[in-house]
Amino acid sequence: MPYPPGDPRISVINEAPPNPEGRIVLYWMVAARRTHDNPALSRALHHARTLRRPLVVFEPLRTDYPWASDRHHQFVVEGMLDNAGRLAGTPVYYYPYVELAPRAARGLLAALARDAAVVVTDRSPAFFLPRMLSAAVAHVPCRFEAVDGNGVLPLDAATRVYPTAYGFRRFLQRALPSVAGDLRRVPREDLRDLPPLSGSDRAWLGTITDRWPALVLDAEGASALVRTLPIDHVVRPGVQRGGPTAAQSALTRFLGDGLGRYATDRNHPDLDLTSHLSPYLHFGHIAATDVCRQVLAHAGWSGQMSGTAHGHREGWWGLDVNVEGFLDELLTWRELGLNAAAHLPGYDRYGTLPPWARDTLARHGADPRPYAYDLATLDAAATHDPLWNAAQRQLTTEGRLHNMLRMLWGKKILEWSPSPEAALEVMEHLNNRYAVDGRDPNSYAGIFWVLGRYDRAWGPERAIFGTIRYMSSANTARKVRVKQYLARYGADPSLLST
């Protein structure tokens, strides 16, 4: 894909020139659902100024995607209310749209794009979004660009797939100095002094919003609305509020308590000290660059990489072990997942596991399974294993799963499923159905790690797992603190989802 010179985040989807008859510049916001630290919004603002056209920010939410539920919809709608507040009083025309019935949005993008000078959208490498972008090409007759606001490094900074975190970390340590400047400068999208909508533009937009009404809601209205949609209502909203403002609150809380003892305490489920930023990163309510910048500023970073680390987890920023530990999660592990989604065709398919992993699992495909649970039993957290059930209940009720336990959660699903392929299907389904950050490249990296991706063989060879790393609930309970966690998620049947 060709780039305009100098910006590896921008892909030109349709090389057509800007439509000289176009009324507006359209930003079709589908992944980076925020108004701050958003390179696609910056690009759209650039076009609006250069072409002297008003900017329309169109933020839609489809109804018919897999696993759509009250949980995901509520989170996104809360973000829309937030974005509406942030754009109120600016010359930007904000158009939030929630599809009320399957296919109701058909024709909407085309109607907006027909009279646009330029269309800018988000590049997002996973789930249905790449397909949606491909399908949209036919409906955008003018210049059409997709902008990558996913990570601290552009997706295309890496030109290959990395099979290990160690290798990817080495690459990151070489590549990050080139963006170090961005990690000190706070971007300020300037929303003032844009061309305003003319009366005729407003009349034209009115014909579109008559047919596809913009979302008009307050916070209470969000939950009432999602209940009326043809989506999965069994999955109730999670415990975290959606939107950029809630995202910043979570980050501020984490900087104050959690980051300072991240290395030592984050693995204890009882303490619950992780950042809780994943759902916000997933829906683009906060930028990874923003998180990284605030963490570095909080830690008093000098602005220089140490230059001595070659793939090792610590010692590249010259910061304390807690901060470096968190940055390794945010950068190495998160961007490793993005790397696979963007560059490994079939990143979500069993066949892309490394050969040693598929071989060893295949050799043990016929091993007897002492425990065999079907999807319904797992979904209902009704196994014989109290720690696993607790983790599953946290997932179904809260929409999140503690980092330490999510690995155990997956390993047990592998152990209890008739085949590793079936285990993958179950993990994908439960994670995508219940986790607010489900369907993220990171979710897939975690699920595939359970099956051997990014990992190495571990002896001794054992039943079902072969040489895939094994984990046991008993050892996990011995190593980390789970007593309160078990009490919190352990016994109350009213927490159970049906």
Next chain:
DNA sequence: ATCGGCTCGCGCAA
């Protein structure tokens, strides 16, 4: 409490 062996492939040095 700590240690080594179990086991595999990558990437770099030589």
Next chain:
DNA sequence: TGCGCGAAGCCGAT
């Protein structure tokens, strides 16, 4: 070709 090394492990020996 050899060698160091790796998201969080497990288990038995000392």
